Amino acid sequence: MSAATARRPNPSRKEATHERIVETAARAIRRSGFGGAGVAEIMKEAGLTHGGFYSHFESREGMLAEAADRAGAAGMAGLAQVAAAAPPKQALEAMLRAYLSKEHVEGVETGCAIAALGSEMPRQAPKIRRAATRRSKEMIDLVARQSPDWGQPGAHERALVTVATALGALVLARAVDDRKLSNALREAALNHLIPTD
Amino acid sequence: MSAATARRPNPSRKEATHERIVETAARAIRRSGFGGAGVAEIMKEAGLTHGGFYSHFESREGMLAEAADRAGAAGMAGLAQVAAAAPPKQALEAMLRAYLSKEHVEGVETGCAIAALGSEMPRQAPKIRRAATRRSKEMIDLVARQSPDWGQPGAHERALVTVATALGALVLARAVDDRKLSNALREAALNHLIPTD
DNA sequence: GCGCTCATATGACGATCATCATACACACAT
DNA sequence: ATGTGTGTATGATGATCGTCATATGAGCGC
Numbered sequence: 209m210s211a212a213t214a215r216r217p218n219p220s221r222k223e224a225t226h227e228r229i230v231e232t233a234a235r236a237i238r239r240s241g242f243g244g245a246g247v248a249e250i251m252k253e254a255g256l257t258h259g260g261f262y263s264h265f266e267s268r269e270g271m272l273a274e275a276a277d278r279a280g281a282a283g284m285a286g287l288a289q290v291a292a293a294a295p296p297k298q299a300l301e302a303m304l305r306a307y308l309s310k311e312h313v314e315g316v317e318t319g320c321a322i323a324a325l326g327s328e329m330p331r332q333a334p335k336i337r338r339a340a341t342r343r344s345k346e347m348i349d350l351v352a353r354q355s356p357d358w359g360q361p362g363a364h365e366r367a368l369v370t371v372a373t374a375l376g377a378l379v380l381a382r383a384v385d386d387r388k389l390s391n392a393l394r395e396a397a398l399n400h401l402i403p404t405d
Numbered sequence: 406m407s408a409a410t411a412r413r414p415n416p417s418r419k420e421a422t423h424e425r426i427v428e429t430a431a432r433a434i435r436r437s438g439f440g441g442a443g444v445a446e447i448m449k450e451a452g453l454t455h456g457g458f459y460s461h462f463e464s465r466e467g468m469l470a471e472a473a474d475r476a477g478a479a480g481m482a483g484l485a486q487v488a489a490a491a492p493p494k495q496a497l498e499a500m501l502r503a504y505l506s507k508e509h510v511e512g513v514e515t516g517c518a519i520a521a522l523g524s525e526m527p528r529q530a531p532k533i534r535r536a537a538t539r540r541s542k543e544m545i546d547l548v549a550r551q552s553p554d555w556g557q558p559g560a561h562e563r564a565l566v567t568v569a570t571a572l573g574a575l576v577l578a579r580a581v582d583d584r585k586l587s588n589a590l591r592e593a594a595l596n597h598l599i600p601t602d
Numbered sequence: 603g604c605g606c607t608c609a610t611a612t613g614a615c616g617a618t619c620a621t622c623a624t625a626c627a628c629a630c631a632t
Numbered sequence: 633a634t635g636t637g638t639g640t641a642t643g644a645t646g647a648t649c650g651t652c653a654t655a656t657g658a659g660c661g662c
Binding site for chain 2: 239240241243244316322323324325326327328329330331334337338340341344345365366368369371372373374375376377379380382383384385386389392393395396397399400
């Protein structure tokens with residue numbers, strides 16, 4: 209428990225619950241999509257009932273926007289952590305290997321939000337799309353910064369292509385019902401994106 | 406009530422309606438997703454009421470499977486047509502330019518089904534996933550066949566990467582709320598995928 | 603300890619959905 | 633024309649959903 213901060217009457221009680229709901233929702237939307245994540249189910253999964261929902265969010269859509277942003281942030285943070293844990297020279301390679309790993313293909317619920325929700329984004333509310341855009345730019349910048357040709361002309365364009373390729377390979381590898389094809393997609397994208405020498 | 410009468414006064418009447426419903430549904434799922442395409446809405450859009458639906462399909466899911474396959478076939482047919490209309494040497498380039506055109510970014514409803522539904526596929530029924538897998542393979546083969554290095558070792562792998570890059574760029578270009586970024590993604594992917602000389 | 607306040611629970615409402623039972627209307631053979 | 637059968641419409645049912653009004657219970661200041 210928290211007995212530390214005495215600034216506000218009870219700063220953490222409601223906020224902690226709010227946080228837990230958003231965290232749960234961030235996983236739920238990646239698992240079930242925007243439409244498949246019901247209010248009652250999310251609250252139940254967070255250890256609550258559906259009643260108090262509207263004291264935390266003004267609407268279901270508002271919650272979805274928070275959840276989408278959280279999901280995007282979580283995926284980004286995971287990638288950034290992988291990059292930070294690797295030697296600078298191999299940061300990009302480490303990120304790509306993690307992004308195109310079999311574990312990431314199977315772990316939709318905790319993985320990249322753009323891959324899990326990308327094709328649903330065009331019809332989402334402006335708030336959600338803005339979050340997706342911001343997180344996408346972050347991801348592109350992260351890749352660009354770890355690229356060997358950072359700062360050189362065309363580096364940003366190459367980062368765009370790298371992200372597109374990894375995202376497309378992941379989405380396809382998840383979509384198909386054929387293990388061999390799924391693995392072939394991952395391997396082909398990896399061999400193509402990682403400079404072999 | 407209905408006995409096994411082998412009498413068909415008009416064999417095409419019902420089939421034509423069935424066809425029209427599937428065609429309508431194929432557009433609806435690309436526009437609204439699998440979950441967002443309701444039975445009543447699809448029937449209404451096909452010029453009917455929701456009542457007769459279950460004389461055409463055994464369930465909503467069965468209809469979705471037909472519609473998904475139809476959507477995949479339509480997207481493929483469009484691409485194949487573009488390829489056929491271009492000089493053989495430029496067939497691949499023509500396909501890529503069409504796939505990554507601004508029109509395709511904006512035309513979700515009549516475009517590539519994998520791009521429109523890709524991130525929803527992992528949680529769909531087996532029938533739907535099988536259709537998606539088959540259509541994906543067709544698309545990869547189509548690209549491989551039009552590639553300049555067709556038959557050479559590694560050509561198939563290169564086709565996998567080409568498809569992944571185009572798909573990822575299209576999904577991202579549609580997802581983001583930023584016109585400039587959307588265009589930059591299309592252009593970057595095109596410049597990278599089309600052999601410039 | 604007492605009562606006030608806030609976070610959460612209980613329960614209900616209206617809307618929407620897939621599904622099905624039944625009634626109608628049109629086309630064809632006679 | 634008339635009746636028969638097939639294709640579609642009308643309407644209902646039960647389930648699920650988002651939303652909200654109200655009740656309950658726990659923690660904090662006095």
